[in-house]
Amino acid sequence: MSTTIDARGLSCPQPVLMTLDEIKKGSDTEIVVLVDTDTSKENVARAAQSQGCTVTRIDPDGDGYQLFINRA
Structure with a gap:
């Protein structure tokens, strides 16, 4: 399964913080x-x-861009 984070229109550090929060949840690979x-x-x-x-x-x-991130 995958999770999508839509951080378009947001300036840093908001996209980074949203990504780190999702990584910490650990629910999707x-x-x-x-x-x-x-x-x-x-x-x-x-x-x-x-x-x-x-x-x-x-x-x-x-x-913009789509970044595909996989957890280890």
């Missing part, structure tokens, strides 16, 4: 994060990796 800036994309990816997760894909999505 995959998290899909939607962001709309390069800064958010980079910060969310770095935060996920710092928690031992793997960013498996980053896909363009309209004016």
Whole structure:
């Protein structure tokens, strides 16, 4: 199963905090994060990796990105 976090329109650190909260819940193995800036994309990816997760894909999505994060 996967969880989707829609952080489009939010500025950092909000997308990072939302992602970290979902990682801490530990309910799903995959998290899909939607962001709309390069800064958010980079910060969310770095935060996920710092928690031992793997960013498996980053896909363009309209004016933003979809980050696919898997828990270890």
